[in-house]
Amino acid sequence: MITIRTLAELAAQRARWPQDVGFIPTMGGLHEGHMALVRRAREAHEVVVASVYVNPLQFGPAEDFAAYPRTEDVDCDKLAQASVDAVFLPTDAAIYPRGRESQTQVRVPGLSEDLCGRYRPGHFEGVTTVVARLLGLVQPRACYMGKKDYQQWRIVARMVEDLGLPTTIVGVDTVREESGLALSTRNAYLAEAQRSQAPDLYQILTEGAERVVAGVALDHVEAACMERLKALGFAPDYVAVRRAGDLAIPQAADSELVILAAARLGRTRLIDNREFRR
Ligand code: AMP
Numbered sequence: 001m002i003t004i005r006t007l008a009e010l011a012a013q014r015a016r017w018p019q020d021v022g023f024i025p026t027m028g029g030l031h032e033g034h035m036a037l038v039r040r041a042r043e044a045h046e047v048v049v050a051s052v053y054v055n056p057l058q059f060g061p062a063e064d065f066a067a068y069p070r071t072e073d074v075d076c077d078k079l080a081q082a083s084v085d086a087v088f089l090p091t092d093a094a095i096y097p098r099g100r101e102s103q104t105q106v107r108v109p110g111l112s113e114d115l116c117g118r119y120r121p122g123h124f125e126g127v128t129t130v131v132a133r134l135l136g137l138v139q140p141r142a143c144y145m146g147k148k149d150y151q152q153w154r155i156v157a158r159m160v161e162d163l164g165l166p167t168t169i170v171g172v173d174t175v176r177e178e179s180g181l182a183l184s185t186r187n188a189y190l191a192e193a194q195r196s197q198a199p200d201l202y203q204i205l206t207e208g209a210e211r212v213v214a215g216v217a218l219d220h221v222e223a224a225c226m227e228r229l230k231a232l233g234f235a236p237d238y239v240a241v242r243r244a245g246d247l248a249i250p251q252a253a254d255s256e257l258v259i260l261a262a263a264r265l266g267r268t269r270l271i272d273n274r275e276f277r278r
Pocket residue numbers: 025026027028032033034036037144145146147148149172173174175176182183184185
């Protein structure tokens with residue numbers, strides 16, 4: 001596996017690679033969820049490139065940028081084991097050469113201010129700005145994103161469509177522990193007691209989806225899930241049932257839905273979701 005740190009090295013490698021590059025952008029702290037994206041890309045493309053970059057632009061001032069796990073050596077070992085061809089480990093200067101304030105920003109209006117965007121102002125703008133730049137630098141045929149970050153996946157797909165970028169965004173199913181807990185780098189923050197509680201989030205979303213299928217009104221389901229989360233010791237930001245394709249409020253005729261939630265357990269903010277049909 002080649003390790004690439006500079007724009008010049010990346011440009012030189014890119015010129016040698018075929019068009020068929022599969023790309024997996026990450027913030028490191030790699031786990032089996034990330035590796036599922038890597039494996040999907042490995043099956044489908046001649047060249048597979050991953051990036052590890054903890055993007056300061058997508059963290060709020062009170063968020064965990066400084067504490068975010070940085071495990072570069074272990075991450076590179078895992079990527080090499082998975083037969084990734086190259087890992088891009090950019091510096092801030094490579095991603096934001098003009099400085100964070102002066103760099104061109106990319107914003108997907110509406111979708112970025114909804115759901116998690118309401119509680120993390122500027123977060124998705126940070127995500128779309130960095131992903132747009134990474135797609136421009138790596139020029140992949142396909143980019144693999146986890147459905148665990150469902151809203152992020154839909155926003156990036158919208159950005160690619162709106163900008164006419166020549167990359168296909170592929171959504172990959174969430175990898176979970178046996179308990180149902182979605183794998184997340186941030187799970188490392190959970191204390192032991194919180195770790196045994198965290199699987200309740202997905203359990204409650206699963207039950208919520210079942211109640212929607214059974215015909216219970218969406219606002220009742222959302223409110224009941226919020227109450228159950230609170231009773232179990234979570235501090236939920238939201239629980240929402242949305243149309244899967246565009247995260248709009250579902251109309252009566254919509255059958256492809258997703259129930260999404262964000263909830264804090266102590267200082268750790270967990271997100272999860274479940275797609276379902278009614
Ligand atoms: P992150 O390093 O958290 O920015 O995640 C990098 C990519 O891995 C994103 O597209 C995530 O959605 C994806 N990802 C993270 N956790 C999981 C998981 N448990 N299952 C599938 N994909 C995941």
